[in-house]
Amino acid sequence: MGYRVVVVGATGNVGHEMLNILAERQFPVDEITALASRKSLGTEVSFGDKTLKTKDLDTFDFTGWDIALFAVGSDATKKYAPIAAKAGCYVIDNSSLYRYDADIPLIVPEVNPDAIELAVKRKIIANPNCSTAQMVVALKPLHDRARIKRVVVSTYQSVSGAGKEGIDELWDQTKSIYNPTDDKPARKFTKQIAFNVIPHIDVFMDSGETKEEWKMVAETKKIIDPSIKVTATCVRVPVFVGHSEAINIEFEEFLDEDEARDILRESPGVMVIDKREDGGYVTPVECVGDFATFISRIRQDSTIDNGLNLWCVSDNLRKGAALNAVQIAEVLGQRILKKG
Template identity: 75%
Template sequence: MGYRVAIVGATGNVGREMLNILDEREFPVDELIPLASRRSQGMEVSFGDKTLKCKDLATFDFTGVDICLMSAGGTVSKEWSPKIAAKGAIVIDNSSAFRYDSDVPLVVPEVNAEAVAGYSKKGIIANPNCSTAQLVVALKPLHDAAGIKRVVVSTYQSVSGAGKDAMDELWDQTKGKYVPGQEVEPSKFTKQIAFNVIPHIDVFMEDGFTKEEWKMMAETKKILDPKIKLTATAVRVPVFVGHSEAVNIEFERPISADEARDILREAPGVLVVDKREPGGYVTPVECVGDYATFVSRIREDATVENGLALWVVSDNLRKGAALNAVQIAESLINRGHLKKAA
């Protein structure tokens, strides 16, 4: 026997990926309940060879649900996650609503799987921001080896991170509405996204950083080590799926590029593709649909003592969201926090 699993936001990009990944990884599901807002009630989603109709979140009784994967945004999560947890389900939330709550663990299983035990305080586990998830998977084994002091990261984030409307906007602007020299009126983004890059993700804060950049700073400290200093520049690029990051790291102890390459090859969740030749690296197009966090362009940074530079790429809908949530659920089972139903 398996578990009763609910997915809130099952019709969205991430919700559909959660359904795919639960099936792909043969997660022990007895009953899968897709949930959405009332306007999406009755909409059909696929789970393996089954077609399921979405139920209304507002009227569903969560009694007897073991795990609830939340992917419906922060406002919905703030209202519903505590209510669902009160019914006995463990909530794994993909939004930012509870990431910075000291009583809610923020988990990337390859990095801090032991933290899932903290779910008992509120019945909620938070999934990190998509750009943070892939970053800490690459940083963790290097931090263990040489101690990270400081990280400078520039992200190149796909439009899927901003939802379906953002993907549609890139498609519409690209497929024929764009004429060189003629401005395209943006809707989802602040500026044209086709054939352009936008150094602005989420709202601006008083110090000039955006909230997306702040999330990377705060979440890396919470997941990996509060002593690590990190500064980020987050950029939206005209890519449909797959986030990329240029990462510069300063260590406490010496570490060579060859040593880092060997360490990363053995690290969970990491796949090294680092040939110093044309095409000997991974780009976003190649990472789509894959579970791995890819690391390329590993080299020594001579501008600081004990420095390395990396290129990190991952499918943001998978490792950055849906896959990480399912891995958290697997960690709960593997560590004995969730007993299989009789």
């Protein structure tokens, strides 16, 4: 016996990936429906070998449905997620709306699956920010061994993190550089993204950090340990899919790089590719379409007593969004819904 599943925002990049991953992982689905805004009504989307026509989110009745995967913005989520939850349908939300609510679990299944029990209260579960999700998968097993005091992370985030508009802008600007008569000014991003990097993701805050950087701090504390100090610099780079992170970690205890490598090799969701030779590491183009969080360049930081550096790469549309949401649904099924 399987579940009745709703994918909200099925026509977007993340919604498409949710449908793909549900099929790939053979999630136990008895019935599935794809919802979208009225302007996308009737658009066809794929689920395995099936074709679904999107239905209208505004008029949909969530009664009798088990799980709703939300891949829409915070405004739409604010309106429709409580409706779904009130109807008895568990909501797994990919927006930032509920991430910092103390009553809503924020879950990365390889890291804090036990937090799912909190979902019974309001029937809403938050999916973390894409840059946070892959980082905490790498940090948690090391924290369990040597207790992390501080993390300094610089991200190299792909344009797909900004949605289809971000992908289109990189594509159009790249073409226009080779055709000077076809100028494509920045619209989605604050500056030219083609052949450039932009140290600015989301809005600026009074502290000088951007909201994206603040998210990494707040979410890491909520998911792993509130005592961990985190400082982040988040950068948009001209890559279509795949986020990368250079992570510096300071521990309370000494952790040898070889032991860290062994720990990570045995950790769920992690793939270690770490050879000290040309090409002995993973880059964003190699992670696209994969489920894993890839770790490379593991090495001691000799400037502090208990420090390590590592390089972390993952498909942001998968582990950073759709895959993590489906994994949450799997944990929800195993621990709370528990159907056949």
